[in-house]
Amino acid sequence: MRNTLIAGNWKMNGSTSANAELVSGINAGAPATDSVELLVCPPFPYLAAVLADTAGSKVAVGAQNVSAHESGAFTGEVAPSMLADLGCEYVIVGHSERRTLYGETSVDVAAKFKAALGAGLRPILCIGETLEEREAGQTEAVVDEQLDAVIESVGIANFATAVIAYEPVWAIGTGMTATPEQAQDVHAHIRSRLAKHDAAIAESTQILYGGSMKGENAAGLLAKADIDGGLIGGASLQAADFLAIANAAAQG
Numbered sequence: 507m508r509n510t511l512i513a514g515n516w517k518m519n520g521s522t523s524a525n526a527e528l529v530s531g532i533n534a535g536a537p538a539t540d541s542v543e544l545l546v547c548p549p550f551p552y553l554a555a556v557l558a559d560t561a562g563s564k565v566a567v568g569a570q571n572v573s574a575h576e577s578g579a580f581t582g583e584v585a586p587s588m589l590a591d592l593g594c595e596y597v598i599v600g601h602s603e604r605r606t607l608y609g610e611t612s613v614d615v616a617a618k619f620k621a622a623l624g625a626g627l628r629p630i631l632c633i634g635e636t637l638e639e640r641e642a643g644q645t646e647a648v649v650d651e652q653l654d655a656v657i658e659s660v661g662i663a664n665f666a667t668a669v670i671a672y673e674p675v676w677a678i679g680t681g682m683t684a685t686p687e688q689a690q691d692v693h694a695h696i697r698s699r700l701a702k703h704d705a706a707i708a709e710s711t712q713i714l715y716g717g718s719m720k721g722e723n724a725a726g727l728l729a730k731a732d733i734d735g736g737l738i739g740g741a742s743l744q745a746a747d748f749l750a751i752a753n754a755a756a757q758g
C-alpha cells in the first residue's frame with residue numbers, strides 16, 4: 507500500500523517570521539497517522555531554518571529546484587549535494603513554471619533528476635499538459651514525452667525513490683481543479699506507462715496530483731485509486747489550509 511504524500515510547494519513566498527509561524531502550525535496539527543507523509547518546499551534561503559524548525563517532526567523538507575551540475579562555475583545555482591548536505595530529502599524537478607518561464611526542456615529536467623538521485627535526494631518529477639494540449643487531445647502524448655525523457659535517461663530502476671506529480675498546467679494557480687475522474691484517468695495512464703518498464707516500480711511509485719488542490723476538493727481527488735497525494739501551491743501557505751488537505755488524506 508502506498509502512503510499518501512501531502513507536499514507544499516511554497517514557490518517564491520514567505521519570510522523568516524511567516525515561515526516559522528507556518529511550520530509551527532503544521533507541526534502542531536499534523537495528522538498522527540504514519541500513512542500520511544508531509545513535506546514542505548521553501549525557497550532556498552529558508553531551507554536551513556525550516557529544516558531546524560521541522561527537526562524531529564514528521565514534516566520533511568525539500569527544495570523547489572536544483573542544478574544538474576555538482577560544483578563549479580555556475581553562478582546562482584545550487585548543487586544537489588548542497589541540498590543533501592543541509593538535510594533536504596526531496597527536490598522538485600520540472601515544475602511547469604520552470605519549464606515555461608525558464609525554458610527547461612525535458613532533457614534538462616532529466617539531467618536534474620539524475621543529479622538529484624546521485625546526491626541521494628528524492629526527485630519529485632512534475633509533468634502535465636496545457637489547456638491547449640488537453641483540448642487538442644494530446645494530454646497522454648505530452649505526459650508520455652515528459653516521462654519517457656527521464657526514464658530513458660536514468661532507467662526505470664532509478665524511479666524506486668522518485669515521486670511523480672501530475673500537474674495539469676491549466677489547473678495550477680487558477681482555481682480550476684481537474685475533476686477526480688480527469689486526474690485519475692491521467693494517473694492511471696502514468697502508472698501503466700511505468701508498468702510497461704517495471705510492474706513493481708509502477709505499483710510502489712507515489713503519483714501526486716497538483717493544481718488548485720484545497721481542503722474542499724482534496725478528499726474527492728485522494729479517494730481515487732491512483733492519486734497518492736498532492737503537490738500544493740496556494741493552499742500550502744497557511745497552516746489551516748495545508749492541514750485541511752492533510753486531514754482529508756488521513757480520513758481517506
Ligand code: PGA
Nearest residue numbers: 678679717718738739740
Ligand atoms: P496551486 O499550485 O496549488 O497553487 O495550483 C500547485 C503547484 O504549482 O505545484
